[in-house]
Amino acid sequence: MSEFKNTVLEDFKDVWVFCEQRQGVLMPTDFELISEGRKLADELGVRLCGLLLGDKVEGLARELAGYGADEIIVCEHPLLKDYTTDAYAKVICDMVVERKPEALLVGATNIGRDLAPRCAARLHTGLCADCTHLDVDMGIYKDFLREASTLPEEKIAGMGSAIVLGKPHDVSRDLKMTRPAFGGHLMASIICPRFRPCMATVRPGVMKKAPFDQKRADSAVISKPEVKLAASDIRTQVLETVKEARKLVDLTGAEVIVSVGRGISKDIQGGIKLAEELADVLHGVVGSSRACVDAGWITADHQVGQTGKTVRPRIYIALGISGAIQHKAGMSDSECIIAVNKNENAPIFEIADYGIVGDLFKVTPLLIEEFKKAIESK
Amino acid sequence: MKIIVCVKQVPDTSGKVAVNPDGTLNRASMQTITNPDDKNAIEAALKLKDETGCRVTAVTMGPPPAEGMLRELIAMGCDDAVLISGREFGGSDTFATSQIIAAGINAIGLEKDDIVFCGRQAIDGDTAQVGPQIAEKLDIPQVSYVADIKKEGNEIVVKRMLEDGYMTVKVQTPCLLTCIKELNEPRYMSVGGVVEAYSKPMQVFDYPRLKDDPLIEADTIGLAGSPTNILTSFTPPQKGAGMMLEGADRATCEKLAGILAGKHII
Structure with missing residues (x-):
C-alpha cells in the first residue's frame, strides 16, 4: 500500500458506491446510494460506478445500473459469498488502489459500518459516518443550509473555504458530508480535504431513490476485474447466517x-x-x-x-x-x-x-x- | 490471556443538552458518563475474567479528569487502567484517535490469545468507527455488533447481529470485538471494588511514552493527523408548530378525521 499516494488529489476521479448484497439479494439502500451517487457524479462531472462484491452476483448488476450508474464493477469470488471484514476490505482496498475513485459511498448498515472504517483506516483517508445529506455544488449546499440550519444568511453566503492546517482551502470540489451528532442536537458538515477517496457511510432510508431507467441499465458497462483473494487472507469464519424468523417491521418503507x-x-x-x-x-x-x-x-x-x-x-x-x-x-x-x-x-x-x-x-x-x-x- | 477494553467518557446526551451560540456543544454544563455500549464491553470482559481468571485492563483516551471514570471501572472489577492523555492528541478525528489508542495497546502489549473489546459506538458521535479502525491499525481481525461471546479453548465464537438476523462467526485471537447492549447487563461497582479502586495500578501514557511507536507521527495524530475537518456545525430549525385541536373527545377526533380526509391525507 506504500506506493499508494492518495494526497495527489487530481489522480482521483469518479464516484463509487459499494453495493451490498446478502445471500444474493441487493439491499434497498443500494438503490438510494446509486441514485444519490449519480447526483454527486453529475455535480463533479465524473462517472458513477457501483462496486458489487459476492459469489455469482453478476446477475444483479443491470438492476443496480438502472438507478444511475455508468459502470458496475463486479468482484466475484467464492470467498466473497459470506461477508467477512477481511475479504471484503481487501478486495475493496485493492480496487481503490488500482482505479482511484474520488469518493466512496457505503450504506450505513451493520455491515457497511463494519467495512467502511476498516477500509478508511487502511487507505489512510477520512470517513464520515451516517451521513444524512451529501453535496458537492456550493450553490446547492448553501440552499440546503438555508433550509436546514439556523445559520445567518451572511454566514451561509460567505462560505467557500475552510482553514485546513492553518491555510485557507477552497471547498468547492470537496464532498460536503452532513450528519447529526450528539443525538441530533447538532448537525455538522464534514469535509475530507487532503486525502482521497473521500469516504462516507450513508444512513439507509434517507436518500431518495431515482426512477428506474431501463436504457441506463442496458447501456452501463459491466466489468469483472480479477479478484486476488486466498483463504489465508481471512481470519474469521462464518459458521452460519440466520434470518430472524419473526416478522420484520419495514419502517423505512412505510407510508x-x-x-x-x-x-x-x-x-x-x-x-x-x-x-x-x-x-x-x-x-x-x-x-x-x-x-x-x-x-x-x-x-x-x-x-x-x-x-x-x-x-x-x-x-x-x-x-x-x-x-x-x-x-x-x-x-x-x-x-x-x-x-x-x-x-x-x-x-x-x-x-x-x-x-x-x-x-x-x-x-x-x-x-x-x-x-x-x-x-x-x- | 488478557483483555483490553477501550472506553470513552462522554457527555450524557440523554438528558438536557446545552449548545453554545456558535453551534458547539457546551460540555462544561453537562454531566459525563461512561459510554453505555462501553459498559457492556467491560461487563463482557469481566464475565470472561470470572470464567478464566484473565486480566482485564481498561483503556481510555481523554483529558486527565477521565481518571475518575477509570477508577469506577476498576471498582466494577477491572484489574488496572491506562489513561492516554496529552495535548498532542487533542483534535483527533476517528482515524487519528485509532492511531493513538492502537499505539497505547501496543505499549501494553498484545499477545496471541488476547482480546480487545470496544463498545459498538459512543453516544456523542455515534460513528462506530474507532473500534474497526483500531483493529486495522493493530492488524488483527474484528467482529462488530457482537451480541454473544463463547470461548471454547482457544477459539472465540460470537453472535454478530444484522438488521435481519445474525451470523455466527468464529474468530482467531488476538481479535477486536465491538459489543452491543443486548450482550449483557453491566454489573454495579462492588463495595470491595470501590475500596480497592485507588490501590490498583493506573498508568498514564502521554505523548513521550508513545512517540516511538510507528503509528505516532506528527501527521497521523491530533488535528494535523485527522483526514476529516469540520466545515460547519449548526442547529436544525424547529419545524413550525401546527394546529392544536381543542378537547380530546369524539368531536375532536371527528374534526381531525374530517380535516385529514378533506386534504386527502387519509
Missing part, C-alpha cells in the same frame, strides 16, 4: 407509521394493540420511541430515532411520545405528524401538524372509529 412511547406504560399490551389497530385502519405499521425499546416493551426493529431508524412517512402518529430530540431526529421529516399526549408541554407538539392533548387510551379508540368512518364515506 404510515403509528408509534408508541412511554405513555403506554400503564397498559403496555393494550397500548401496543391500539397502535396496531390504528395502523391497520391506515394500512401502516407500528413504530416506537427508544424508551419502549430500552424498557423491553417492543423489539428494537420498531425503533424510530437517532439510534433507531430514520423515517419519512406520509402520516406519522405519535401516541404518548414526549418527543425527545433523538426521536424527533428520526421522524421530523414526516409529511403529516399527528401527536396525542397527556402533557400539553410535550416537545412533540412543537413539530406536530395536529396535536391532541389527552389520554391516548381514550383518544386512540375514537380516532380508530372516526378515521374508519371518514375513509368509508369517501
Whole structure:
C-alpha cells in the first residue's frame, strides 16, 4: 500500500458506491446510494460506478445500473459469498488502489459500518459516518443550509473555504458530508480535504431513490476485474447466517407509521394493540420511541430515532411520545405528524401538524372509529 | 490471556443538552458518563475474567479528569487502567484517535490469545468507527455488533447481529470485538471494588511514552493527523408548530378525521 499516494488529489476521479448484497439479494439502500451517487457524479462531472462484491452476483448488476450508474464493477469470488471484514476490505482496498475513485459511498448498515472504517483506516483517508445529506455544488449546499440550519444568511453566503492546517482551502470540489451528532442536537458538515477517496457511510432510508431507467441499465458497462483473494487472507469464519424468523417491521418503507412511547406504560399490551389497530385502519405499521425499546416493551426493529431508524412517512402518529430530540431526529421529516399526549408541554407538539392533548387510551379508540368512518364515506 | 477494553467518557446526551451560540456543544454544563455500549464491553470482559481468571485492563483516551471514570471501572472489577492523555492528541478525528489508542495497546502489549473489546459506538458521535479502525491499525481481525461471546479453548465464537438476523462467526485471537447492549447487563461497582479502586495500578501514557511507536507521527495524530475537518456545525430549525385541536373527545377526533380526509391525507 506504500506506493499508494492518495494526497495527489487530481489522480482521483469518479464516484463509487459499494453495493451490498446478502445471500444474493441487493439491499434497498443500494438503490438510494446509486441514485444519490449519480447526483454527486453529475455535480463533479465524473462517472458513477457501483462496486458489487459476492459469489455469482453478476446477475444483479443491470438492476443496480438502472438507478444511475455508468459502470458496475463486479468482484466475484467464492470467498466473497459470506461477508467477512477481511475479504471484503481487501478486495475493496485493492480496487481503490488500482482505479482511484474520488469518493466512496457505503450504506450505513451493520455491515457497511463494519467495512467502511476498516477500509478508511487502511487507505489512510477520512470517513464520515451516517451521513444524512451529501453535496458537492456550493450553490446547492448553501440552499440546503438555508433550509436546514439556523445559520445567518451572511454566514451561509460567505462560505467557500475552510482553514485546513492553518491555510485557507477552497471547498468547492470537496464532498460536503452532513450528519447529526450528539443525538441530533447538532448537525455538522464534514469535509475530507487532503486525502482521497473521500469516504462516507450513508444512513439507509434517507436518500431518495431515482426512477428506474431501463436504457441506463442496458447501456452501463459491466466489468469483472480479477479478484486476488486466498483463504489465508481471512481470519474469521462464518459458521452460519440466520434470518430472524419473526416478522420484520419495514419502517423505512412505510407510508404510515403509528408509534408508541412511554405513555403506554400503564397498559403496555393494550397500548401496543391500539397502535396496531390504528395502523391497520391506515394500512401502516407500528413504530416506537427508544424508551419502549430500552424498557423491553417492543423489539428494537420498531425503533424510530437517532439510534433507531430514520423515517419519512406520509402520516406519522405519535401516541404518548414526549418527543425527545433523538426521536424527533428520526421522524421530523414526516409529511403529516399527528401527536396525542397527556402533557400539553410535550416537545412533540412543537413539530406536530395536529396535536391532541389527552389520554391516548381514550383518544386512540375514537380516532380508530372516526378515521374508519371518514375513509368509508369517501 | 488478557483483555483490553477501550472506553470513552462522554457527555450524557440523554438528558438536557446545552449548545453554545456558535453551534458547539457546551460540555462544561453537562454531566459525563461512561459510554453505555462501553459498559457492556467491560461487563463482557469481566464475565470472561470470572470464567478464566484473565486480566482485564481498561483503556481510555481523554483529558486527565477521565481518571475518575477509570477508577469506577476498576471498582466494577477491572484489574488496572491506562489513561492516554496529552495535548498532542487533542483534535483527533476517528482515524487519528485509532492511531493513538492502537499505539497505547501496543505499549501494553498484545499477545496471541488476547482480546480487545470496544463498545459498538459512543453516544456523542455515534460513528462506530474507532473500534474497526483500531483493529486495522493493530492488524488483527474484528467482529462488530457482537451480541454473544463463547470461548471454547482457544477459539472465540460470537453472535454478530444484522438488521435481519445474525451470523455466527468464529474468530482467531488476538481479535477486536465491538459489543452491543443486548450482550449483557453491566454489573454495579462492588463495595470491595470501590475500596480497592485507588490501590490498583493506573498508568498514564502521554505523548513521550508513545512517540516511538510507528503509528505516532506528527501527521497521523491530533488535528494535523485527522483526514476529516469540520466545515460547519449548526442547529436544525424547529419545524413550525401546527394546529392544536381543542378537547380530546369524539368531536375532536371527528374534526381531525374530517380535516385529514378533506386534504386527502387519509
